[in-house]
Amino acid sequence: MSITPRRCRILMLAAAVLFVLVALVVRAAAGGGLEQHSGTALYACVVWAGVLFLRPRLSPPVAGAVAVAFCWAVELSQLTGVPAALSARSPLARLALGAQFDPVDLAWYPVGVLPLVAVHRIVAARARRRRTTV
Numbered sequence: 236m237s238i239t240p241r242r243c244r245i246l247m248l249a250a251a252v253l254f255v256l257v258a259l260v261v262r263a264a265a266g267g268g269l270e271q272h273s274g275t276a277l278y279a280c281v282v283w284a285g286v287l288f289l290r291p292r293l294s295p296p297v298a299g300a301v302a303v304a305f306c307w308a309v310e311l312s313q314l315t316g317v318p319a320a321l322s323a324r325s326p327l328a329r330l331a332l333g334a335q336f337d338p339v340d341l342a343w344y345p346v347g348v349l350p351l352v353a354v355h356r357i358v359a360a361r362a363r364r365r366r367t368t369v
Contacts (some may be wrong), residue, residue, distance in 0.1 A: 276344070280347045
């Protein structure tokens with residue numbers, strides 16, 4: 236059975252919800268560095284799911300690269316002060332854009348995305364093998 240774009244979008248929506256739930260559980264149960272860094276990595280996971288929701292036919296490396304690039308762009312935009320101003324007015328903006336630049340976050344975005352790219356590659360390879368053997 237092939238993963239159609241529609242099925243991929245449903246899976247990515249479910250994955251994004253799961254990543255947000257995991258982030259909320261970690262936030263409630265932990266603190267300090269674990270909360271901060273896992274939240275950063277899980278944010279990148281949500282972005283990865285969003286990329287594949289919008290473009291379900293992207294290859295795993297391209298989807299991962301787009302997700303990490305987007306996360307880095309958002310993080311670097313925090314140097315301008317615009318996200319901080321928006322975050323002061325809206326909790327949703329704070330969740331989506333953050334408020335303060337942290338260079339350590341730049342390293343944690345790939346930590347969240349790379350395992351997903353690996354799993355995506357494995358699933359895509361299995362799907363290709365099934366199509367060629369049937």
